[in-house]
Amino acid sequence: xxxxxxxxxxxxxxxxxxxxxxxxxxxxxxxxxxxxxxxxxxxxxxxxxxxxxxxxxxxxxxxxxxxxxxxxxxxxxxxxxxxxxxxxxxxxxxxxxxxxxxxxxxxxxxxxxxxxxxxxxxxxxxxxxxxxxxxxxxxxxxxxxxxxxxxxxxxxxxxxxxxxxxxxxxxxxxxxxxxxxxxxxxxxxxxxxxxxxxxxxxxxxxxxxxxxxxxxxxxxxxxxxxxxxxxxxxxxxxxxxxxxxxxxxxxx
Amino acid sequence: xxxxxxxxxxxxxxxxxxxxxxxxxxxxxxxxxxxxxxxxxxxxxxxxxxxxxxxxxxxxxxxxxxxxxxxxxxxxxxxxxxxxxxxxxxxxxxxxxxxxxxxxxxxxxxxxxxxxxxxxxxxxxxxxxxxxxxxxxxxxxxxxxxxxxxxxxxxxxxxxxxxxxxxxxxxxxxxxxxxxxxxxxxxxxxxxxxxxxxxxxxxxxxxxxxxxxxxxxxxxxxxxxxxxxxxxxxxxxxxxxxxxxxxxxxxx
DNA sequence: TTTTTTGATTATCGATCGATAATTTGCACC
DNA sequence: GGTGCAAATTATCGATCGATAATCAAAAAA
Numbered sequence: 021x022x023x024x025x026x027x028x029x030x031x032x033x034x035x036x037x038x039x040x041x042x043x044x045x046x047x048x049x050x051x052x053x054x055x056x057x058x059x060x061x062x063x064x065x066x067x068x069x070x071x072x073x074x075x076x077x078x079x080x081x082x083x084x085x086x087x088x089x090x091x092x093x094x095x096x097x098x099x100x101x102x103x104x105x106x107x108x109x110x111x112x113x114x115x116x117x118x119x120x121x122x123x124x125x126x127x128x129x130x131x132x133x134x135x136x137x138x139x140x141x142x143x144x145x146x147x148x149x150x151x152x153x154x155x156x157x158x159x160x161x162x163x164x165x166x167x168x169x170x171x172x173x174x175x176x177x178x179x180x181x182x183x184x185x186x187x188x189x190x191x192x193x194x195x196x197x198x199x200x201x202x203x204x205x206x207x208x209x210x211x212x213x214x215x216x217x218x219x220x221x222x223x224x225x226x227x228x229x230x231x232x233x234x235x236x237x238x239x240x241x242x243x244x245x246x247x248x249x250x251x252x253x254x255x256x257x258x259x260x261x262x263x264x265x266x267x268x269x270x271x272x
Numbered sequence: 273x274x275x276x277x278x279x280x281x282x283x284x285x286x287x288x289x290x291x292x293x294x295x296x297x298x299x300x301x302x303x304x305x306x307x308x309x310x311x312x313x314x315x316x317x318x319x320x321x322x323x324x325x326x327x328x329x330x331x332x333x334x335x336x337x338x339x340x341x342x343x344x345x346x347x348x349x350x351x352x353x354x355x356x357x358x359x360x361x362x363x364x365x366x367x368x369x370x371x372x373x374x375x376x377x378x379x380x381x382x383x384x385x386x387x388x389x390x391x392x393x394x395x396x397x398x399x400x401x402x403x404x405x406x407x408x409x410x411x412x413x414x415x416x417x418x419x420x421x422x423x424x425x426x427x428x429x430x431x432x433x434x435x436x437x438x439x440x441x442x443x444x445x446x447x448x449x450x451x452x453x454x455x456x457x458x459x460x461x462x463x464x465x466x467x468x469x470x471x472x473x474x475x476x477x478x479x480x481x482x483x484x485x486x487x488x489x490x491x492x493x494x495x496x497x498x499x500x501x502x503x504x505x506x507x508x509x510x511x512x513x514x515x516x517x518x519x520x521x522x523x524x
Numbered sequence: 525t526t527t528t529t530t531g532a533t534t535a536t537c538g539a540t541c542g543a544t545a546a547t548t549t550g551c552a553c554c
Numbered sequence: 555g556g557t558g559c560a561a562a563t564t565a566t567c568g569a570t571c572g573a574t575a576a577t578c579a580a581a582a583a584a
Contacts, residue, residue, distance in 0.1 A: 046531055046580055068406060070322040073572065085574080086532060094572065150402055153467045154320060164470050193473035194482055200464070201457030201483045208456025209449070215405045218416045221445035230446055230494070231453045238490025242482070298550050298561055325542065337544080338562060346542065 053090045056080060061101050065147040069098055069155065102159050105148050109139055110170070118174045125182045126236050129175070133206060133228045136171075141210040141224055150215060172199035183243055198242075202235045305342045308332060313353050317399040321350055321407060354411050357400045361391055362422070370426050377434045378488055381427070385458060385480045388423075393462040393476055402467060424451035435495055450494075454487045 047055070063076050073094055077084040091097040117132055140146065153160045173191045176199055180187045188195075209227045212218045222230075299307065315328050325346055329336040343349040369384055392398065405412045425443045428451055432439045440447075461479045464470045474482075 049531080052531080068320075068322070070320070072570075074570085083533060084572090085534085088573065089531075147406060150406060150467065154399060154402060154406075156469065160468050161470050164464060164468060194478055197461070197472075197474045197479050198482045198486060200460065201479065201486070204460025204463070205453030205457035208452065208460055211456070212416060212452070215402065216412050216416060217408065218413050220449075222449045226446055227449050227453065230450045233494050234450060234453070234487060234490035236490070237493035238486035238488070241489035241493075242485050301561080304561085324540075326540085335563060336542090337564085340543065341561075 049090070052086075056087060056090055056097070057100055057104060060097055061105065061144055061148065064098070064101065064151065065144040068151050101148065102152060102157065105145060106152075106159055106163050109145070110166070111135065111139070115170065118171070118178065121178075121181070125178050126232060128178075129232050129236075130228065132171075133232070134225060137206065137210070137224055137228065140207070141214070143214040146210050146214045150211075167203065168196065172196055172203060175199050175202070179239060179243065183240060185243060185247060198239065202231065202239075205235075206231050301342070304338075308339060308342055308349070309352055309356060312349055313357065313396055313400065316350070316353065316403065317396040320403050353400065354404060354409065357397060358411055358415050361397070362418070363387065363391070367422065370423070370430065373430075373433070377430050378484060380430075381484050381488075382480065384423075385484070386477060389458065389462070389476055389480065392459070393466070395466040398462050398466045402463075419455065420448065424448055424455060427451050427454070431491060431495065435492060437495060437499060450491065454483065454491075457487075458483050 059080050060076060063079050064071055067075075073087055074084045077087060080086075087094075087097070091100070114132055114136065117128055120128060149160070173196065176191045176195045177187050206228055209220070209224060213220050311332050312328060315331050316323055319327075325339055326336045329339060332338075339346075339349070343352070366384055366388065369380055372380060401412070425448065428443045428447045429439050458480055461472070461476060465472050
């Protein structure tokens with residue numbers, strides 16, 4: 021084992037510059053902790069939570085036992101990653117945006133999904149999201165519940181409002197799942213890109229636009245048909261007769 | 273360490289019954305190999321490919337070195353899992369089903385997605401699919417390419433045919449991505465169920481039906497509008513002016 | 525400058541990993 | 555019943571894991 025430059029000369033000139041933490045040997049506790057957390061997110065997003073603490077320290081440019089001065093265990097560090105990734109995402113302005121009845125719903129959805137996906141569709145977020153989900157962490161299910169409450173149910177209600185239908189107090193299960201297909205369809209774009217590394221055919225913005233075009237026109241047709249035909253098919257398992265040619269199917 | 277029942281009496285009566293491999297101490301090589309592969313899929317689907325070979329052997333009811341008599345390395349076993357999971361899924365009948373122009377497209381899609389999702393929407397398949405994807409395996413991208421070629425491009429072409437539009441030789445990138453949102457929307461149902469373990473609101477069949485209702489009506493509207501308005505917006509990044517209120521948006 | 529504090533290092537522990545060698549044991553065949 | 559082959563076992567290797575203790579050294583306090 022050859023030791024290279026045991027004591028490197030550190031330029032003390034810019035040592036006090038807060039903008040460039042560059043290669044400082046000794047950091048303030050809060051800075052070091054923040055640096056570890058940031059690099060840990062990056063590293064574990066790449067290799068998963070089974071990645072080693074030694075290689076993480078190598079990415080940090082420090083040694084492995086230093087991690088345990090700032091986090092009692094590896095699991096504690098991972099828990100902090102969960103909090104940083106999942107809880108610091110939601111922008112309060114999105115609540116107002118989605119409920120802003122002065123703007124057409126189509127515009128609100130376009131802006132919301134562009135901003136939301138700009139925050140979500142990163143390799144760090146998506147991969148951490150799946151690594152955590154596959155590990156069976158409860159915070160993941162909690163996040164889905166938040167999405168349902170703040171996004172999907174709101175979208176369903178706003179659709180009813182804009183079409184002049186009665187706004188339901190409790191969103192019907194099948195409507196909630198339908199909203200999930202919108203969310204999932206857009207989200208799956210990021211999955212293909214950052215989980216599978218598949219080459220994409222258009223930009224995320226285009227996918228959002230196309231997806232909303234299809235969904236807005238399609239869901240409106242479904243709601244209008246429901247209002248015209250069966251007045252209320254609450255919680256029906258099969259609101260449309262499955263398989264076997266129907267009259268509707270002939271129209272596509 | 274206490275050894276319990278070092279030599280258990282094996283009922284040799286039904287030893288030759290092929291239907292019940294139950295608790296046999298000594299198996300034929302092909303049977304043992306098949307058993308290892310099946311249990312390995314089940315085990316690694318639960319805990320990921322970082323799961324230990326000793327615990328896998330414990331699930332098999334055997335010892336760990338036995339695995340290396342049938343698979344040279346752990347990685348070789350994983351490669352066989354990939355092949356078993358990804359390559360043995362596609363049913364040849366699906367090719368004919370999707371192209372059967374004697375049936376309405378809506379019916380074809382309903383039947384296809386019901387059968388396809390019955391094969392895909394299992395905890396084993398979906399979780400292996402994501403564990404492999406996050407590991408960066410090439411076979412995963414290959415699978416996506418197969419889905420594009422055999423499912424998505426075919427769906428786009430069949431939509432054009434059924435609407436009386438010119439069937440494109442090369443499917444436009446934005447149409448391909450739109451088809452991905454249908455696929456992803458349905459698939460994400462399984463992701464929520466088997467990756468996140470989230471409680472679902474309706475059955476998969478209902479989600480497929482609702483999703484197809486929305487997509488068929490919505491995509492038809494998009495295609496008809498495209499045919500009426502701009503005659504050909506090939507590969508346009510933004511076929512619809514994004515953001516800012518438009519006349520279309522006012523209708524939802 | 526000297527002393528104190530504490531951030532960061534080296535060295536190392538026990539446990540567990542994938543993998544191999546040596547040994548035991550079940551089963552077919554004569 | 556005895557014999558040979560191979561399935562399955564026990565024992566163990568070197569490497570790596572998360573985590574701890576002891577030591578060093580840089581910056582603050584005196």
